Amino acid sequence: MEFPMVQLPPNLRKLLDKNGGLYSFHKFQEDKIVAKCNLCPNKVIKCSITVSSNLLSHYKTVHPHQYKAWMDKKQQKIMTRSQLLVTIRKCFTDPKPHKIEEETISHKDLVIPITKFLISTSSPMSILQDATFLDLESLIKTKIETLRHSLVSELKDTFAQLDFLCVTADCSETSTSTLLVKLTAHWLSSSDLTKRNSAVLAVRRFIKSGDHEIIGLISSILFHEYGLDKDKIVCVMTGSNLPKCDDHLSSDYQGHGDSDILPKHFPPHFNFMSGILTRIAEEEPTKISDPIFHSAFTKFSTLCTLASSKPFQTPDNSIFPTHKISNWTSQFDAISALLSIKEDSLPQICHALNLPNFTPEEISSLTQYTSMLSHVHSTITNFHSSETYFGDVFPEILRLHAKLNEVRHQASNGMIADQIISGLQTKFTSLYEFSPKSEPFIIASMSHPFFKTRWIPAHRVDQCKSVFYKVALEMGDKNLKYSQPRIDFHQISKKAKRFGFEDVDYAPKNPVELECLKYYEEKRTDFHILDEYPLIRRIFRKYNTPLKSNPEESGSFNSFKDDDDTVFEAIAMLKINFSDTNNDLDYSAQCNIKLEPIS
Template structure:
């Protein structure tokens, strides 16, 4: 720590350097941060008082003020030196402590870490950072821990394995108890292949009584061989059975891969049909018919729900692209996009000097988009078209790529404007915590309306818009026709029946009354802790606010009062307890399979080299312990 020391003139007599402040050698120094020196005093900030900023002053040769602050405000953190060998708190000058005093102070601090506590810290280190278990046997790591803990030993690999198994079993039992009390669940599933290994992952999701969404990981297990339909079906059934949740699953949400879509053939929904023309890679699998009757009778799967976000991405990246490629503007599209791609590639590979120059042009960073994600590419185009013509020319000159022609700029600006609703809808459907299946139909209807509104004023995209709207109707036909999705939408106060034509409202109202009538009425205390849902400008259904309150009314009357209400906040469902139960039942289902993808990509660190050093069984246990520590408090103790 630096303090100002006056320089001595060669003609003046030498003076002794100032002694270091007593604070520098104080055993509780780590609870404070040095601020500044003021003559014979210094000021420090108390770290224990944060977030409140508390500046304290003390003499350079005394820490008594700071000791009194600890005793008064943070007694639990203050431990007096047992032998009284710590720095003096008197007003006398304090000399540097001897080696013996250092040893006694260090011994007092390290004694607070027991062998049991050390084992827990090392265990948590491996679990939370998904470290290879072999680190326990590395000499450097063992020496580091032994020195820091004053001779305590690092647990053996065998001890860790036993501890891992016990912690995993404890976590799984706690999770089972939580799921036993849940009425409706949704699961997401996916297969991830990396480094010549394939893993089947599954997460589950539910809504608490306060409408807060909870999530847990159920599996991340290795699978072998071909990703056939039989393998997927057996794995889903096995995982559901292991947690005793088969009868509670409202739907299993997956991506649009062919093996998952074929597994849907064995769902309990008899009226479901897969349109082979919608997904070109499904035809051969759907027509194989390899499984016999015995296999069909052996398994039961919940309804299968395709990821709405991926389906919309498929529309934007394939149907929209096909419409452009066959239209009269395909050459203009190709030349415009080629210049955008050239800019993105140059931006990715350029030097820091060029990157700084690019950022200075419009005070924004230019990065290469993920080309297989339409929304990523769209926002990259939108960023380029937000520049003025002069800025765009300056950028292309800097990167030495062809300049945009006026017609190309006009085309790309119209592209960014026309398809902005698609990008907004895509972001809405990727949500997790505050996203419900009831949002899908209003999102798609609003998207179609916004696209059709732009059709009259577009130069280049009228035919493309028409094909995109048809693709939405075709690919989302299952959702539009689903009674569950329609009831989920109706029980969302933001939408109620406002999204339906007048001619169809009475039928859905009757369905809601039937659903509510089947529930056993139990009066509930109003919960005021639920946060309100912000009204998104993207939607335009229904009027403003105000609700009604009546705890004892029949099913039909409760439905009538709910549908006549105008309060769009989710918390208004506390006034309609049976509607709230129906909401939880149908809106437990997610719109997207993104949670299980996040399990692989963010939580699992599967692609890192250190992951390959974990055995498959150990990896799954470590990953699930880490993920579920958010809801299973005892998992890492």
């Protein structure tokens, strides 16, 4: 008969352990345990299921040497809490088969691999509910929380050395109908402007509720947990999955009575530009009143759905491409692939799927759609590139508008182009009007060495230069080494008069203005020139810190149903921040963190 050992207190469980225990469990009688002494075969002792004193008293009296050895071993474990005795079974073919070898492993060496396993596999703590893990669970929870605190501390030190960063707030829904909110900081490398770094500040789980909690989370994490200066945060960026928060943040939301939700001077708020363009491309074409286009699109959607559930090969031995309905760029690629199929192949594909064939008018409508939307697709793809910056946004939007106007005049039916242009003008009104809200975009583009002022319409150049110069004056620093030394034009004018030279009106210019003027005339377009323009470089680093597109989605954490929020959030934060191939998670007193650049 066996007793469920896991229900016994640790001390009693060790005494009755089959491997090294002093007693063997005999039977369970009422509320007592009856055990047999391993050294006295006929000796049976009763004890309570909560008290082991009877068992120890027998050994202390009858087997004093064994009792002393037992207590010494117990005391050694108490004194050396950082070590565990692990028995490793090794089989030797010769000369001593089935030899048991004992090896002492440090506590850190045991807990860290398990912690790494939890984080790298995104496993919940419930995976450790097996009896063999019960003694380690509390230690691992402590280790995970220690790692999280070390990470936060290291990030604080990193942020203290930065001038500028932006924060993205992303929200996704899990299978358990809860909201997963992730806050991430992004910044440009101070030594290499082509590298962008990121670090997850927090991951939080919410039961679906109002946006007050999410907005309060953003404020609490940024200003309280990390102690960030509002002037250091260039902006807070959100996607379409936080629409109400977008409205609140964009309108300086104060909580309608909850004045502590946001500080009065919250950092500026932007939406991801790629997300805005994607919504325009998805929604605007559906508004046109063209039955042929809608019929073609319905057939296409049905065709892709069936093809994705029943893959097959076309007669020319190419796999028909499938797409994710929720991803517009993939959908566009699928339409383009459909149109590239030979005319004699498409009817066979439709026949194989029991679908009506596309009419010539429908094919023509889809061709016109791809011709016009190809420019939107190109812009979205460009915004997702690691080689573009926030300074690319304004010139790209103007270029896109010009291209759509061009294809609209060339097309026989310009309804799709008209609808897309209307959507652009609605969503990017501030840019087309060069209103005050467009100033961050203007400065980001002008500080980009490739663009400078050559993208600006002629009648807007003076306005944009004025905006840029104003920011340059604000960001100028007496400790900053400008590209041009300070020139005393008053002394130059006085000396000219002394020698009777032609009286020239020497307008006094400060170093900020001189650097801006020289930068405007600079013909080179590579990033290396910013090394010669310290002020422009600083402006670039601030205004090109924001992202153009949503950061990549994190792995799924749907398995964390039973874990408490604190453990889940710590594991999720560590998992996203650290790559298990580049980080050992082997921290001692100091947490040495390597932040890998993101694309």
